[in-house]
Amino acid sequence: MRFIPLLLTSLLLSGPLMLSAVHAGGIAKPSQTSRRAPMNQVLKRSEVPAENRWNLEDIFKDEQAWEKEYQANKKAMKEVAKFQGKLNNAADIKTCFDLEDQISLQAERLYVYANMKHHEDMADPTYQALSDKSKKLSVEANEATSFISPEILSLSDEQLQKLVNDPELAFYKRTLEEMIRQKQHVLSKGEEALLAQVGNLAQAPSTIFGMLNNADMKFPKVKNEKGEEVELTHGRYIQFLESRDRSVRKQAFETMYATYAKQKNTIASTLAANVTNNIFYSKVRKYPSALEMSLFGDNIKKEVYTNLIDAVHESLPLMHRYMELRRKLLKVDELHMYDLFAPLVDEFDMDITYEQAKQTVKESLKPLGEDYLKVLQEGFDNRWIDVYENEGKRNGAYSWGAFGTHPFVLLNHKDNLNSMFTLTHEMGHALHSYLSDANQPYRYAQYTIFLAEVASTLNEALLMDYMLHKSTDKKEKMYLLTYYMDQFRTTVFRQTMFAEFEKIIHEKAEEGEALTPQLLSKIYYDLNVLYYGKDMVVDQDIEMEWARIPHFYNSFYVYKYATGFSAATSFAKQILDEGAPAVDRYLGFLKSGGSDYSINILKRAGVDMSTPEPIKQAMSVFKELLEQMETLAK
Structure with a gap:
């Protein structure tokens, strides 16, 4: 089924x-x-x-x-x-x-x-x-x-x-x-x-976490840059963290996690119940562990998961170097967790309307050919997309649909660069689904989650390449480089940290240890210290961040963001370097659906994820971007 x-x-x-x-x-x-x-x-x-x-x-x-x-x-x-x-x-x-x-x-x-x-x-x-x-x-x-x-x-x-x-x-x-x-x-x-x-x-x-997080959780008001009291919501949280006013960032950060801390026992019990579910099914179905059960469906070896963590650990000095550059550019004595989204370029904002975002996305995806662009425009013109936030609307963004009809995209669009990248990301998912469904029968059209993040992230890579080449302004280029670096930070480093957190808490539970809020918070805090470095101030409040991550209820999912980002980085380089032959291979990948094992589909298209090489290639790109930023910062 x-x-x-x-x-x-x-x-x-x-x-x-x-x-x-x-x-x-x-x-x-x-x-x-x-x-x-x-x-x-x-x-x-x-x-x-x-x-x-x-x-x-x-x-x-x-x-x-x-x-x-x-x-x-x-x-x-x-x-x-x-x-x-x-x-x-x-x-x-x-x-x-x-x-x-x-x-x-x-x-x-x-x-x-x-x-x-x-x-x-x-x-x-x-x-x-x-x-x-x-x-x-x-x-x-x-x-x-x-x-x-x-x-x-x-x-x-x-x-x-x-x-x-x-x-x-x-x-x-x-x-x-x-x-x-x-x-x-x-x-x-x-x-x-x-x-x-x-x-x-x-x-x-x-279900319980979703209702608590989306419907029942209420946050106090915080003061914005003008001193006005505004209700803190999940949707506004990142906007507050992007504020140029450090006191606004700090207040939003502390308010967010203080609110979660009040629910820590309930949410810890919910997360522990989810882990117990996974362990129950893994034992009943005779898998060595919950992790290996989750990988088995995609026919992925455990080494792909552990190799990712090991390869990212090897590159943590680059992350620490980026954190030090961020501290210098912000001109602060200490870098805190609430400074991670602060703008690094003085007085430079990119106000991008939804209409402008659609046009820019379309221009950036021209390397994928006219057939791809035609389907993209069909989605823009025929109400595939639910665009703006409304009261009670589900968090975040996704692409979803059913075979036999076109895919749909849920957004909560803001007029900024982040939302434009969300648009191209989710349309990458949507067109992957569209082309898979159009070229495969129902039973074999559904591609695996392991493949899912490749198409979305490839779109982001092409958008970034388009904008970097188009830019002639030093400030704009630094802004874009910062954004791209933060995509690496959040998609490769951060998602790998999440993956490591999931691996640790499942192993603890499998060994019989109780997943108390105190244990979950300690594990999470220690990982933040490891990933961000000892020279950064890892504020104690961050120990509660595990409580607000919905992906932990779709266990062992997030590592695929990091592997997908790496595969997409490789595809983007091939497409921009080779042109038509690489595009044909890539479109063949999109049309393959679930007609073969994920590793085989990628390998045929030119990316071998059974080795750590794509991760290392992504890290080499991260290093190049870091060096460009360091040069511009001089």
């Missing part, structure tokens, strides 16, 4: 966590000119103009249409049950697989629509209920089809091999080969059905 919402395989969150924040706050009507709210006001969903909202009617015309497909999905689940005990011949297996795809696609469409409606305003009880209904349905779908794999795998090795080679099952050959690979981790029919039934319990930690 392709669609597994419990594991969030279809949801592609935004890249660097600096781009991922909750947006909530007050109420205001848009002006006729801006069509959006000022920074200290947030629109109600009903006040957002239609052209700035995604058109979910492209999936379902209305809730009656949704309900009709819901009932059809329920009926199909009853039909598939008739195949229990009959999956021992090619004809029945093929018919059963066909029906499984139907159930999976319907469940995907229902789940995606309901949850995207929920994300428009997470306080709206109507779509909270529809989201819950879709989640329960996906559990039922998993349960209804849970007998298929174990029943087929109960056949003898000789029978299985015969099925793999049967012409009638040629379309499903890769499915059968993958089932055989996973045979040692598949349980009996009864056990698989039981695991499917407890699927709702497995979702609980993520």
Whole structure:
């Protein structure tokens, strides 16, 4: 079954966590000119103009249409049950697989629509209920089809091999080969059905954290540069940290983590429950560890994960050198954690409207060819994108969708450089999905999370290259270099630090240690000292940052940002150096979907992630950028 919402395989969150924040706050009507709210006001969903909202009617015309497909999905689940005990011949297996795809696609469409409606305003009880209904349905779908794999795998090795080679099952050959690979981790029919039934319990930690973080968590007001009191929200937090007024940055930083500290016991219990889930499933399915279970689906060896951490550790002196340069450019005696996003260029702001951002993104992606640009423009023109923040809207940015309709993109756009990069990042995801779906059948269209961040980050690399070459102003160039360096910091170094944190806390739990808020905070604080260096002031408040990272509820996910960034860096260099041949290889990658293992798909396109070389190449680019900054700073 392709669609597994419990594991969030279809949801592609935004890249660097600096781009991922909750947006909530007050109420205001848009002006006729801006069509959006000022920074200290947030629109109600009903006040957002239609052209700035995604058109979910492209999936379902209305809730009656949704309900009709819901009932059809329920009926199909009853039909598939008739195949229990009959999956021992090619004809029945093929018919059963066909029906499984139907159930999976319907469940995907229902789940995606309901949850995207929920994300428009997470306080709206109507779509909270529809989201819950879709989640329960996906559990039922998993349960209804849970007998298929174990029943087929109960056949003898000789029978299985015969099925793999049967012409009638040629379309499903890769499915059968993958089932055989996973045979040692598949349980009996009864056990698989039981695991499917407890699927709702497995979702609980993520659901609870999401509601606490997005709907219930409220922050005090802080004073902006003008001395005005403004409500602190996740969406405004990074903007405060980008303030030129150090007292504003410090106040926002301390207020944010003081608020989380008040909930530390609850959030620690939620995160610990998520880790317990992972360990439970890894033991039940006979994996050596939760980490290896998470890597197995992509057929990724543990060494890819550990090599990333080791390679980044080797390059930490470069990070420490960058921190020292940042201190000098800020002209402060000590660099604090709340100084990491402070602008390094005096009196230089890039005010970029959404319309300007779209045009610049389009220009920067010209190296990918006219066919790519045509689909990009289609997304811009046909309401694929939900643009601005509104009251209750889900945090951050993502690309999501269901097979058979175009992808959608959720943004919380601000008129700045960061939001322009978020736009190109998420459209990279969207076009990857579009091209995969257009060139692969449903069963093999879904690419893995391991591949997901490559296309999005490649778009960012091309945008940065375009802007650096276009710039003739020293201040602007320094500003752009700073931004690019911070992309490396947040996407490679920071995400690797997150990955190491996840690895440590799972190992501690697997050894029987309790994940108390005190232990989580100590582990997290010590990692910050390691990654940022002893010459930087690692403020004690940062020990609570683990409590606000939603990615920790999609465990062992974030390392893929770092590997994806490295692969994208390699692809960008090839495209800019070689032109058409490299573009053809890259577009072939985008069209491959999940038709082969991730490592193989990348290798065919010219990037070998089974070695540490792409990580080292990315670090060499980081070093070159650092040297350029140091030269400009003289």
